[in-house]
Amino acid sequence: MTKTDDKVMIQVKDLKKSFGDNEVLKGIDGTVKSGQVICVIGPSGSGKSTFLRCLNLLENPTSGEVLFDGKDMTKLTHSEIAGLGARMGMVFQNFNLFPNMTVLENLKLSPKKVKHLSDEDATKISLDLLDRVGLKNKADVYPSSLSGGQAQRVAMARALAMNPEVMLFDEPTSALDPEMVGEVLSVMQELANEGMTMVVVTHEMGFAKKVADQVWFMADGYIQEKSDPETMFENPQTERAQDFINKIITD
């Protein structure tokens, strides 16, 4: 578990999101403090991805508020939202590396275009980050030649190149072969240990147990329960969560 100070990083108030008639989020409330690691678990289709995507406005919430550093993001202008990319990083299930660029170019693109760093500075930052995820030797290859685990580590490095204050992870290990899950989780754990604020949607209960400060259980469009990992996995307080945890354990 990581140390957290009391600064509120993200506050979500009565967040709702519908796609047409399909109300996916029916009223989400939650607070993420600086340095906290929140793991979001729940059955598939319960709106975990939608919730995460509402945090960095890849989806526009139907109603409610998402306060980031005190500002209501749902009321930002387009250019302010773009500026957000510098402050909230996201890691996707399918990596979404840019296949038309080398690994190094993937990392350098945003620091150069958004932060207007020189090529030299961007290269230095990028190589340091690749080193950190153990992939400096892959700087000049194209993403298609990477394994899934390597691709996801590059994707993390790419997000970190913008020096974000919060990292969002949407099932970062779900598309990986089992033997590659570990290398990705260990980079995430390192990140958590360094004090990064993280919101992680995951099915990796081992990771959640070890790293999370709080586990949020989502089902039916609500966060049904927020507990510390021990309570959530050993002694869940709600029936919905009990069913879910029992099911995973028996699987």
Place this chain on the structure above:
Amino acid sequence: MKVNVQNTSMLHYWKYFADGLKYTLIISIVGSIIGIILGVLLALMRISKFKPFSWFSISYTEVVRGTPMMVQVLLVYFGLGVLVNIPALTAGIIAVSLNSGAYVSEIIRGGIASVDKGQSEAAKSLGLSKKDAMVSVILPQAFKNIWPALGNEFITIIKESSIVSIIGVTDIVYELNIVRADTYRGVSPIVVAMVMYFVLSFTLTRVLNYFERKMNHD
């Protein structure tokens, strides 16, 4: 009694065919280049949030695709002819460009749509502007996806541009008719023209395939 002493071998007429080749190439190359520029503009207008742009692009494309190229060539030549006196070659180039612009824009639009949605989401999550995402991430991938379709369009232009002979542009087909009239030989000039078109398209196909392979590093 007069004997036909004229040399009617096709070799003797090579200059006619060479001249025709020149104009076919001019029209095809200039038409393709303007067509691509026009196509990119129309595709961007089509996906623009500014509705009049989008409507214009849709209507333009539909009209061009829904009418025969021959009629379009006639309209440009005689229609513009009412306002200004333009040479047949210019009219031909304008008509071919306007026509291929519509087809190319559809190809490019399809190419943009074929790029995985995750790509623009990743770009957005990294803070890239729409323009930067388009230029650095989406269009390069779209272009790679549409390369074969674009190549097809170039080949279509070479072949279909033969229609401009009806307004008097002296391309391969125009020259073929002259040689036929001159030699009273009905078939040989046609075969020569056919071989010329085939060699052109075949060569272009090879060249395009070469570039396609080169682009496939990823």
